[in-house]
Amino acid sequence: MSRMVPVNTPLLAGNEKKYLLECIETGWISSEGEFIKKFEQAFSSYVDRKYGVAVSNGSAALDIVAQALKLGKGDEVIMPTFTIISPAVSVIRTGAVPVLVDSDPDTWNMDVSQIEAKITARTKAILVVHIYGLPVDMDPILDLCKKYNLKLIEDAAEMHGQTYKGKKCGSFGDISIFSFYPNKHITTGEGGMIVTNDEQLKERCELLRNLAFDPKGRRFVHEEIGWNYRMTNMQAAIGLAQLENITDHIEKKHAIGSLYNERLKNLKGFKLPVASTSYAENIYWVYAMVADTEEKCRTMVKALSEHRIGTRPFFWCMHEQPVFLKMGLFRDQKFPHSEKMARNGFYLPSGLGLTTDDIEYVSERVMNCSTL
Numbered sequence: 406m407s408r409m410v411p412v413n414t415p416l417l418a419g420n421e422k423k424y425l426l427e428c429i430e431t432g433w434i435s436s437e438g439e440f441i442k443k444f445e446q447a448f449s450s451y452v453d454r455k456y457g458v459a460v461s462n463g464s465a466a467l468d469i470v471a472q473a474l475k476l477g478k479g480d481e482v483i484m485p486t487f488t489i490i491s492p493a494v495s496v497i498r499t500g501a502v503p504v505l506v507d508s509d510p511d512t513w514n515m516d517v518s519q520i521e522a523k524i525t526a527r528t529k530a531i532l533v534v535h536i537y538g539l540p541v542d543m544d545p546i547l548d549l550c551k552k553y554n555l556k557l558i559e560d561a562a563e564m565h566g567q568t569y570k571g572k573k574c575g576s577f578g579d580i581s582i583f584s585f586y587p588n589k590h591i592t593t594g595e596g597g598m599i600v601t602n603d604e605q606l607k608e609r610c611e612l613l614r615n616l617a618f619d620p621k622g623r624r625f626v627h628e629e630i631g632w633n634y635r636m637t638n639m640q641a642a643i644g645l646a647q648l649e650n651i652t653d654h655i656e657k658k659h660a661i662g663s664l665y666n667e668r669l670k671n672l673k674g675f676k677l678p679v680a681s682t683s684y685a686e687n688i689y690w691v692y693a694m695v696a697d698t699e700e701k702c703r704t705m706v707k708a709l710s711e712h713r714i715g716t717r718p719f720f721w722c723m724h725e726q727p728v729f730l731k732m733g734l735f736r737d738q739k740f741p742h743s744e745k746m747a748r749n750g751f752y753l754p755s756g757l758g759l760t761t762d763d764i765e766y767v768s769e770r771v772m773n774c775s776t777l
């Protein structure tokens with residue numbers, strides 16, 4: 406039986422166990438506890454923000470952000486069609502409507518040249534989603550937000566440590582979010598964080614994360630509806646240990662991406678990730694590729710699976726989501742670059758636990774399977 410290479414394996418090689426034991430030995434296992442505050446402070450300062458609000462996952466962070474910004478019926482939010490569903494859901498749940506833009510076929514991020522034409526009197530915010538390892542081209546977006554007085558929401562779920570023109574991703578939005586799912590550069594198992602420099606927004610997020618318990622009023626009397634989207638002290642303990650090693654994790658991911666690039670450079674019929682642009686180096690959250698045809702993608706994924714090599718398909722576009730079409734959203738809209746990426750794209754094993762030997766093995770199989 407050939408070896409198995411899963412699509413992701415996390416790396417938990419630092420103080421995770423020690424800090425977790427501390428939670429168990431002291432009994433601080435809920436969302437109360439020192440690791441929460443330490444992790445919020447350390448992570449927000451790492452991404453150059455004043456405040457961090459730790460939550461149960463990145464999708465929860467987006468829900469809270471959309472509510473905290475008071476999005477609602479009649480509002481429009483411009484965002485990419487090519488993304489995970491969470492940003493669109495967070496907007497739709499408030500009653501606001503996502504207005505979609507296509508992707509740049511090289512960077513796989515939203516095509517910023519399409520945004521201005523979509524701005525209307527109802528536009529309240531631009532929701533940027535950095536995809537797979539390269540950041541969105543932020544300067545034109547910052548200009549538009551200023552020109553039209555729009556809020557900027559930044560989904561940096563995949564972008565720990567990434568920079569745009571030397572400035573940390575997550576530091577651009579009026580409010581920004583991260584995910585700490587185990588395939589991220591740092592993980593808490595499940596988890597997320599909202600970061601901002603705006604104290605009032607931070608306080609609203611804290612309120613909404615905690616069932617909207619009024620910190621000043623009588624306990625169990627509520628003026629509004631929130632969620633229980635709290636992170637536990639145990640998750641924060643893992644997060645803090647991971648953060649201590651983030652530089653190593655970023656270097657390791659970079660090495661994984663660079664080795665794949667080298668080994669796959671002669672691969673025909675597939676577009677590999679762009680290693681760098683004028684504003685950023687790829688951090689290879691995942692090592693992704695787009696086949697010339699859907700058939701080629703299917704054949705490769707199937708062949709790799711027969712070799713017990715894990716892959717994941719690309720995100721599926723928002724304007725082609727059955728759930729949104731059933732709601733009457735995005736009917737007859739077309740975004741050709743995103744549609745091609747969604748159908749023809751997938752990613753290879755990219756986790757921090759990969760060995761050089763794993764990458765050599767996977768690359769060799771990819772090269773062999775490309776001639777099928």
Ligand SMILES: Cc1ncc(COP(=O)(O)O)c(C=O)c1O
Nearest residue numbers: 462463464489491562584585586
């Ligand atoms: C861009 C983006 N936004 C949001 C999320 C949601 O994060 P979570 O899985 O922690 O809910 C993800 C998850 O990978 C993501 O990639």
